[in-house]
Amino acid sequence: MLNLKAIHHIAIIASDYFKSRDFYCEILGMTLLNESYRAERQSWKADLALAGHYVIELFSFPDAPPRISYPEACGLRHLAFSVEDLDEAITLLSQHQIQCEPIRIDPLTGKAFTFFNDPDGLPLELYQEGLGCGG
Structure with missing residues (x-):
């Protein structure tokens, strides 16, 4: 059995990186710990914290495919x-x-x-x- 200690982070790919960053920071109240643009991948990446704990990796990727995302769909529910x-x-x-x-x-x-x-x-x-x- 693995000796898991905690969930380290949750990764989210956004279709509009800046809109999602503002949503998670300005509306939900998360803290932007780090933000970088990775030119070779044409991708933004942000590390977001909740109550001082790093919890979300927010990404953008060009042409990311849409995903079915209703709470009762198979896969990560919510x-x-x-x-x-x-x-x-x-x-x-x-x-x-x-x-x-x-x-x-x-x-x-x-x-x-x-x-x-x-x-x-x-x-x-x-x-x-x-x-x-x-x-």
């Missing part, structure tokens, strides 16, 4: 972020014209959650860690 106040997070996203699905309640934990999409349609989840159930 990326989930925990929040203290789901209602507050949904309000903030709506101020940026980002629509969330109706709030659902996890039947196993009783916690509230919702889905929304990044600029390329990647399904993202907000999962309420605080008390209450949103809505």
